[in-house]
Amino acid sequence: MTTPSADVSYPADGFALFPDRSVVALRVNGDLKDLATVVTASDAVEPVTVDSADGLSILRHSTAHVLAQAVQRIKPQANLGIGPPITDGFYYDFGVAEPFTPEDLKAIKKEMERIVRENQRFVRRVVTEDEARAEMAGEPFKLELIGLAGGPGAGATEGASVEVGAGELTIYDNVTRDGETAWKDLCRGPHVPGTRLVGNGWDLTRVAGAYWRGSEKNPQLQRIYGTAWPTKDELRAYQHRLEEAAKRDHRKLGKELDLFSFPDEIGPGLSVFHPKGGIIRYEIERYMRERLLANGYEVVNTPHITKGDLFMTSGHLQWYADGMYPPMVLDEVVDEDGHVSREGQEYYLKPMNCPFHNLIFRSRGRSYRELPLRLSEFGSVYRYEKSGTLSGLTRVRGMTQDDTHIYVTADQVKGELVHSLEFVLQTLRDYGLNDFYLELSTKEEGNPKFIGDDALWEQATATLREVAEGSGLELVPDPGGAAFYGPKISVQARDAIGRTWQMSTIQLDFNQPERFQLEYTGPDGEKHRPVMIHRALFGSIERFFAILLEHYAGAFPVWLAPVQVVGIPVADAFAPYLDDIVAQLRARGVRAEVDHSDDRMPKKIRTHTTQKVPLQLIAGEQDSSAGTVSFRFRDGTQTNGIPVADAVEKIVAAIAGKTLVNTAEDLA
Structure with a gap:
């Protein structure tokens, strides 16, 4: 930071002061200005370099x-x-x-x-x-x-x-x-x-x-x-x-690896997962459910459609209608003569789960002793995205959100936010993402999109900022990026080639508890309004699937790979030997199979390498006689003569440890 000793006008070309041409602008009293700006002795001036x-x-x-x-x-x-x-x-x-x-x-x-x-x-x-x-x-x-x-x-x-x-x-x-x-x-x-x-x-x-x-x-x-x-x-x-x-594009890999598709008969932005993609998705969800239950979350389930009044109460019909599918007129009424008519009640496909969870909270009286109450659902939602914005699994019209809504007392807000952020970061690390920074999304003054009391917004924003800064991660401002009901922290993750993806969001909401008149009985015997925290770790399962697919370029860790082990006999005579090894692996929960095709061994190896199978077990006369097997890895390296019992234990350990196995050293 520099301060001029007198009023100066920086040269229009800027090169007299900054001959290396690395400085392209100035920050004057916090505002970006051209290099030719006139500044005074009282101004705080900071050069802005081109690489910033x-x-x-x-x-x-x-x-x-x-x-x-x-x-x-x-x-x-x-x-x-x-x-x-x-x-x-x-x-x-x-x-x-x-x-x-x-x-x-x-x-x-x-x-x-x-x-x-x-x-x-x-x-x-x-x-x-x-x-x-x-x-x-x-x-x-x-x-x-x-x-x-x-x-x-x-x-x-x-x-x-x-x-x-x-x-x-x-x-x-x-x-x-x-x-x-x-x-x-x-x-x-x-x-x-x-x-x-x-x-x-x-x-x-x-x-x-x-x-x-x-x-x-x-x-x-x-x-x-x-x-x-x-x-x-x-x-x-x-x-x-x-x-x-481009090599990692999940749409390309999804087709090559037979993971998912978007049939025209179903409609744009609506995906189907094939068996190999389905098992990856299953494993993603299974581990997440284990983490949720271990951390005090309770599982709920809600329907796909609802009367429109629910979204009027939540505010979504006022502020989010363009992103929702048009209503359906439902509710048949049968009169005393048996004639069927329709009331004209409008139903909507749900674009999010939070209003439903509010109704669960409100379904009976709540005590402060129940809080924090963490309600979690893998809920299918539907959003009418414009066709031009659809992009594989990263932007779809039908998705499943790992949606959690946490109801807390005012005194519990900060502690629960810290808990949620730690939970999110550790879980993402378990899936193999380790490079993060945080983004704080706030309201834009004067924009009618944002609802609620300004003082509550300021309180929520200050609390989120304190928690984000306490994490030790870089914090980047995102003015105007908040949800209409409250500010949020977004976890931004960098993948294997340095691209940034918005992952988990943690949103603080003082407005929906007010709109739904949510209450709990405090230790003083009086009714109090809870604070609501929205937390989605993946955003959507579909999008997270796409991000992991591109992060790993299809070469998943063993625990996520659709086929974890394939047995390749040197000749057909040794297939039964590998069948027995594969049976042992399956008994331990390993997804394993033997290639019984008519292809020669080199072609089988190429096929399964192309399909990015993490572990190939090769066996011939020497292995079958010695009770051993040879490992072949994705990078083409090979380890020979491993006793079958040791091989099984190594594979099971790699799965349990969520190990990324591409080379012989990874399984050492």
Whole structure:
């Protein structure tokens, strides 16, 4: 942190102060500002480097502007939408008469390279609403955002916060070396000093359709995605990660390993699990149930549909209706003459389980001695996700949530949150995820989405922050990301190739107990309102399945593998010998089988290696005579002459220890 000794204006190119060009912006009194900002002696000023999180966002936002300028050079009639930075990159939306082609992208990239070489300066100007409308007169989407400036509607548009918000309106000019304005855009900034700082660590990745402001009622725009990094080497490393991610894509592996599918006859976003996928799912759920029971959770079960009044009480029909399936009119009534009619009562497929659990809590009087009361359910829920957002098992319309709702006294809140977070982290570690950070999602001031008393929100947020910080894990703010009824902590887990996945959520809720009039009798004999904690460890079984599948690239630890052991005889004569060993393994609960196919031994080995079976047992004349077996592992290594009894114990121990076995050393 630095403080100027007098009022200074940092040079527009910034290079005089920061000749290595690593600094792309400033943080002045906590706010991000352009490098050309005028600061005073009383200001606290901190350089923002390009390799920081804020610096990367600024770099990517600036690259999005270069993209938009290039598009309008090639297609002058293209209308500008929004162009925010996103995780690992950026995008920009355009209103164009025809979709972009691969040839268009090539031309746009060449034009972007020219703009970068021109080193146009990004120059910020504050404008009035009338001035902004005059300058953006030919941009209908920008005019709409100008009309939203200062209101909650602007922030409700994905990515619109980079353009307008509660503050002043600004336009950024791209100024050439000759002082001419080459292009301009409505934007809040900040940006890197000039296009040269965009460098060569960027690329355009794909084109997709996107509805303006995320609504199907609005025009469909063309969205160009890209990625941007400080250096070419970092770009190449990112592209390598993408290649690795493509190999691990759970949709691809699900088909290759015969785990699950999405039959057209059932409908989009509705999956079926095949036998091999089903047994993995069973093991995931089984172990979770063991953990729940061992930690004082009680198991409940609730129906898939309910009268709409339940979701009116909970608030979901007011705040979540767009994510719910349309109602069904049910409840037949038979009159005294036997005629059947319908009352007209509307029923809904449930999108979440919490209102049902509230009814269980409310079903009888409760005492403080029963609290904490931890109700847990593997409950099937249904959400009407837009078809364009569906993505394999990670975004579905029908899912099973490992949903827990915990009812506590006010004095128990902090202790139960600590218990829940420790439970979540340890359980995730047992499934093989070990690299975490936390995200604290809070309300956005002025946004009508968030309900309830402000003081309770502040109390809940402060408690969650204290618990998160006490965990020792990195805590990242997520303003505006809370549920409509309360703030939450999210556990973010990094997988084997460094990607981040949102895993477990712990949400503090003072509102639903109020809406459902939940009560317990305290030690003073008076009625008190419990506090409610929402806790989902997986989010959904389907999504967690997909994450584990990609994390392990299909090569699961032995305990999760659908086929844990396969016996491969050197010749058919030795199959009975392996049948006996497999029978011993099955008696110990091991999923084992012998390959009795007509394929030759080398092909059998290739087949089961491709299917990522963790342990292959090979036996021939020498093994059958000595009462031994040979282990072959996923990496092709082999250990010979292991006595059968020892082999069985090693396999059982690997399963019990949840060991990831890929090599001979893993089973040593």
